[in-house]
Amino acid sequence: xxxxxxxxxxxxxxxxxxxxxxxxxxxxxxxxxxxxxxxxxxxxxxxxxxxxxxxxxxxxxxxxxxxxxxxxxxxxxxxxxxxxxxxxxxxxxxxxxxxxxxxxxxxxxxxxxxxxxxxxxxxxxxxxxxxxxxxxxxxxxxxxxxxxxxxxxxxxxxxxxxxxxxxxxxxxxxxxxxxxxxxxxxxxxxxxxxxxxxxxxxxxxxxxxxxxxxxxxxxxxxxxxxxxxxxxxxxxxxxxxxxxxxxxxxxxxxxxxxxxxxxxxxxxxxxxxxxxxxxxxxxxxxxxxxxxxxxxxxxxxxxxxxxxxxxx
Amino acid sequence: xxxxxxxxxxxxxxxxxxxxxxxxxxxxxxxxxxxxxxxxxxxxxxxxxxxxxxxxxxxxxxxxxxxxxxxxxxxxxxxxxxxxxxxxxxxxxxxxxxxxxxxxxxxxxxxxxxxxxxxxxxxxxxxxxxxxxxxxxxxxxxxxxxxxxxxxxxxxxxxxxxxxxxxxxxxxxxxxxxxxxxxxxxxxxxxxxxxxxxxxxxxxxxxxxxxxxxxxxxxxxxxxxxxxxxxxxxxxxxxxxxxxxxxxxxxxxxxxxxxxxxxxxxxxxxxxxxxxxxxxxxxxxxxxxxxxxxxxxxxxxxxxxxxxxxxxxxxxxxxxxxxxxxxxxxxxxxxxxxxxxxxxxxxxxxxxxxxxxxxxxxxxxxxxxxxxxxxxxxxxxxxxxxxxxxxxxxxxxxxxxxxxxxxxxxxxx
Numbered sequence: 001x002x003x004x005x006x007x008x009x010x011x012x013x014x015x016x017x018x019x020x021x022x023x024x025x026x027x028x029x030x031x032x033x034x035x036x037x038x039x040x041x042x043x044x045x046x047x048x049x050x051x052x053x054x055x056x057x058x059x060x061x062x063x064x065x066x067x068x069x070x071x072x073x074x075x076x077x078x079x080x081x082x083x084x085x086x087x088x089x090x091x092x093x094x095x096x097x098x099x100x101x102x103x104x105x106x107x108x109x110x111x112x113x114x115x116x117x118x119x120x121x122x123x124x125x126x127x128x129x130x131x132x133x134x135x136x137x138x139x140x141x142x143x144x145x146x147x148x149x150x151x152x153x154x155x156x157x158x159x160x161x162x163x164x165x166x167x168x169x170x171x172x173x174x175x176x177x178x179x180x181x182x183x184x185x186x187x188x189x190x191x192x193x194x195x196x197x198x199x200x201x202x203x204x205x206x207x208x209x210x211x212x213x214x215x216x217x218x219x220x221x222x223x224x225x226x227x228x229x230x231x232x233x234x235x236x237x238x239x240x241x242x243x244x245x246x247x248x249x250x251x252x253x254x255x256x257x258x259x260x261x262x263x264x265x266x267x268x269x270x271x272x273x274x275x276x277x278x279x280x281x282x283x284x285x286x287x288x289x290x291x292x293x294x295x296x297x298x299x300x301x302x303x304x305x306x307x308x309x310x311x312x
Numbered sequence: 313x314x315x316x317x318x319x320x321x322x323x324x325x326x327x328x329x330x331x332x333x334x335x336x337x338x339x340x341x342x343x344x345x346x347x348x349x350x351x352x353x354x355x356x357x358x359x360x361x362x363x364x365x366x367x368x369x370x371x372x373x374x375x376x377x378x379x380x381x382x383x384x385x386x387x388x389x390x391x392x393x394x395x396x397x398x399x400x401x402x403x404x405x406x407x408x409x410x411x412x413x414x415x416x417x418x419x420x421x422x423x424x425x426x427x428x429x430x431x432x433x434x435x436x437x438x439x440x441x442x443x444x445x446x447x448x449x450x451x452x453x454x455x456x457x458x459x460x461x462x463x464x465x466x467x468x469x470x471x472x473x474x475x476x477x478x479x480x481x482x483x484x485x486x487x488x489x490x491x492x493x494x495x496x497x498x499x500x501x502x503x504x505x506x507x508x509x510x511x512x513x514x515x516x517x518x519x520x521x522x523x524x525x526x527x528x529x530x531x532x533x534x535x536x537x538x539x540x541x542x543x544x545x546x547x548x549x550x551x552x553x554x555x556x557x558x559x560x561x562x563x564x565x566x567x568x569x570x571x572x573x574x575x576x577x578x579x580x581x582x583x584x585x586x587x588x589x590x591x592x593x594x595x596x597x598x599x600x601x602x603x604x605x606x607x608x609x610x611x612x613x614x615x616x617x618x619x620x621x622x623x624x625x626x627x628x629x630x631x632x633x634x635x636x637x638x639x640x641x642x643x644x645x646x647x648x649x650x651x652x653x654x655x656x657x658x659x660x661x662x663x664x665x666x667x668x669x670x671x672x673x674x675x676x677x678x679x680x681x682x683x684x685x686x687x688x689x690x691x692x693x694x695x696x697x698x699x700x701x702x703x704x705x706x707x708x709x710x711x712x713x714x715x716x717x718x719x720x721x722x723x724x725x
Contacts, residue, residue, distance in 0.1 A: 206433045226365040227385035229684045234703035237684065258364040258385075 088113030089132035149173035200248035252309030360439035374715035425724035458544035463500035593631035618654035689720035
């Protein structure tokens with residue numbers, strides 16, 4: 001039996017998209033509070049509200065949105081929020097109860113999943129169930145930001161603090177939507193340049209369903225041989241991956257592996273397949289100083305890695 | 313769903329560390345130090361690192377009482393300590409439970425490596441291994457461990473204890489539940505935050521299982537004559553009974569629901585009393601008489617019987633696309649069968665002949681199946697074997713040991 005989610009403990013709090021971290025943040029009493037569950041949405045909401053509100057992100061960068069829980073203290077702060085922004089679509093299993101009870105207490109909740117066309121997982125153990133990783137498609141992020149651009153000023157204007165400048169939020173939203181459009185144009189141009197036959201992701205990453213749907217990629221899920229297998233591999237260990245590589249006809253596989261070099265070597269020697277192994281950024285932003293501190297950075301990094309990997 | 317109610321140890325550690333970081337920061341709003349503490353998320357927590365693949369190890373106990381931990385990735389060996397008088401070893405994939413009848417105790421070892429399922433993907437962790445300490449009782453204990461925690465049952469006194477996965481992750485052996493039933497040869501097994509404990513009939517043999525809730529309150533009783541053997545699957549917790557298996561799951565309201573999966577009317581083989589399987593799959597295997605193998609599909613709620621064609625001492629279900637079933641034959645070979653057709657697909661050379669022939673040692677041999685490989689300990693042979701069941705039962709690697717690996721379990725899975 002493997003372990004899964006659902007527990008009670010204490011969480012970290014990262015304020016304002018990871019720029020300012022603190023465990024019992026001093027509350028800026030003059031600013032209204034927006035609580036955001038995931039760091040990707042936290043980055044986006046931070047861009048929209050600017051200095052007009054305090055943004056409290058419940059998950060630090062690098063954490064896993066499927067499994068986060070929070071303290072009673074933080075749960076209490078949820079009740080002070082003007083708005084709670086969550087991903088929904090089953091992403092924040094551990095937080096669902098807190099979000100629901102804050103909602104029952106009258107705190108408005110914005111679920112990103114309510115504002116986009118949700119896809120189901122195309123394969124794997126979770127096949128057929130809703131896929132929460134909508135952000136890999138920038139157009140769907142545009143849908144969410146557009147909806148947020150209406151909801152945020154409406155809720156913040158209602159707050160007790162009189163200082164909120166809703167025009168500022170509208171301007172920020174417009175500027176961010178322009179950046180998302182630019183991102184979308186870049187990704188479209190980059191991916192269109194990849195011949196259609198090569199638009200295939202052989203991967204053990206599980207978050208690219210929306211990207212694939214939007215930009216016409218085939219996703220060919222594969223079991224990547226792991227450390228114990230690579231120590232003394234046989235043809236059967238490589239069979240599934242080799243079949244995926246051949247089906248895709250691509251020179252690069254996108255995989256999380258601690259032994260990329262060994263995998264490349266085994267594929268070359270054991271199966272006569274000459275491929276690169278490249279890792280993508282998934283699910284969570286990197287910490288400050290990493291490749292993908294912001295949503296826009298993360299998308300650009302992955303776009304570049306996919307394009308480079310499939311074009312060489 | 314059982315899987316939704318079980319506990320992820322890493323989070324508790326992650327969060328415990330976060331608390332520490334908070335205390336150090338003194339609640340100050342510009343806690344600069346937190347950047348480094350939280351800097352790389354899971355990577356910085358209490359010595360536990362998130363890894364890109366399972367940190368598979370073999371935890372073995374030899375005749376000198378030495379607990380050793382073989383890293384299957386880099387083939388290094390760590391000695392974790394010395395524990396005397398061990399009569400059995402159990403695990404759920406992270407903790408080793410060393411049963412010590414003479415001491416009337418179970419010694420718990422944290423291997424420091426584990427895997428955590430998110431249904432659509434997995435997370436893999438590596439931290440420090442340590443001996444957590446003893447849970448005291450009296451005489452020999454039976455241990456049933458799974459993702460929710462561990463059930464420890466002391467037959468001589470009827471003391472039944474549940475350790476919680478989240479508590480263990482805090483390196484604490486505090487009991488979540490402690491109940492007493494009539495002394496008998498039974499067990500207690502966690503089911504989410506509840507548990508099932510066996511109770512004896514008039515003849516002293518286990519005759520039923522009883523639901524114990526998270527507060528230790530005794531609930532519903534379900535008949536289960538000769539209750540023996542338990543295992544957790546991705547579906548729920550299995551308990552073997554004379555007339556079939558019980559399957560315990562957590563219903564929507566968080567209460568334990570128990571179904572009975574009866575043997576076929578014309579079963580033609582003795583009931584299963586010990587289950588083995590690759591973790592996280594629905595199908596489990598058990599020895600059925602001299603050469604038979606029961607396969608219980610807990611998703612479909614069906615039994616199937618296949619015949620190995622030769623006497624066997626253990627069986628395990630891989631439950632992969634090819635429905636591989638593994639068996640340890642009485643002649644020391646590892647057999648690979650098709651669970652679908654019962655056909656013998658491959659067999660290794662006789663590798664643990666002397667160990668299987670020794671009635672003292674054979675009970676400590678463990679045939680372990682994971683996604684890619686099987687593992688087997690040979691005490692007399694002083695060797696651990698890695699078997700590629702998908703490639704004609706090829707011996708992929710062997711690891712010589714300094715002493716006799718009397719008991720071996722796989723950790724990090």
